[in-house]
Amino acid sequence: MCADFCNLGKQIRALERSDADYFHFDVMDGNFVPNFSMGPDILRSIKKITKVPIDVHLMVQEPIRYINEFVQAGADILTVHFESSNQIYRTVSTIKQLNVKASIALNPASPLCLIEQILPELDMVLIMTVEPGFAGQELVPFSQDKVRRLRRMKENKGLKFDIEVDGSINEKTIKDFAKAGADVFVIGTSGIFFKPDPAKAMIELKRMAVENIGKKYK
Ligand code: ZN
Numbered sequence: 068m069c070a071d072f073c074n075l076g077k078q079i080r081a082l083e084r085s086d087a088d089y090f091h092f093d094v095m096d097g098n099f100v101p102n103f104s105m106g107p108d109i110l111r112s113i114k115k116i117t118k119v120p121i122d123v124h125l126m127v128q129e130p131i132r133y134i135n136e137f138v139q140a141g142a143d144i145l146t147v148h149f150e151s152s153n154q155i156y157r158t159v160s161t162i163k164q165l166n167v168k169a170s171i172a173l174n175p176a177s178p179l180c181l182i183e184q185i186l187p188e189l190d191m192v193l194i195m196t197v198e199p200g201f202a203g204q205e206l207v208p209f210s211q212d213k214v215r216r217l218r219r220m221k222e223n224k225g226l227k228f229d230i231e232v233d234g235s236i237n238e239k240t241i242k243d244f245a246k247a248g249a250d251v252f253v254i255g256t257s258g259i260f261f262k263p264d265p266a267k268a269m270i271e272l273k274r275m276a277v278e279n280i281g282k283k284y285k
Pocket of ligand 1: 091092093124233253
């Protein structure tokens with residue numbers, strides 16, 4: 068959602084050289100969040116031009132309605148918001164039946180206990196570090212502590228899911244989130260897209276993350 072849509076192909080090519088592990092694809096429905104963004108047709112077009120796995124973040128109400136469509140369009144990971152549905156277990160099971168990685172996102176004010184029961188079913192948990200919906204927002208201050216507590220929970224239970232952080236991740240914040248125990252870092256407006264060389268900025272951010280992952284979560 069932070070890319071220049073008139074130059075999407077060009078930006079994807081540039082970022083492929085950056086050693087990014089995924090492309091993060093934000094979907095918004097104007098209902099669950101007060102904004103709109105890309106849908107399955109754009110995903111299908113991106114999938115045709117890249118082999119980098121695509122991490123699809125569904126910020127939509129009752130996402131179970133769209134899972135099949137996004138899987139057909141090329142999603143490799145599907146993230147749904149806990150707050151967006153009354154049938155999260157069914158939604159996660161549907162994603163897994165389609166052989167796609169399943170992830171649940173939590174808004175800043177949603178506590179970790181909401182997903183405790185379903186953690187063993189998940190491949191990833193996305194901790195929103197800003198309210199979802201818009202690029203370029205200020206970090207919510209208690210996000211790092213939340214990541215640290217989730218990392219502890221993961222280690223204590225011996226689980227394997229990745230911890231992803233999304234919102235305001237840049238050269239000022241990435242080290243602390245890595246130390247807190249995040250594994251996957253969504254980089255957008257503040258991290259790369261306004262930099263003169265986004266791929267170079269990405270490589271540097273990845274280095275900062277890798278050097279610090281899990282150093283301080285205990
Ligand atoms: Zn996102």
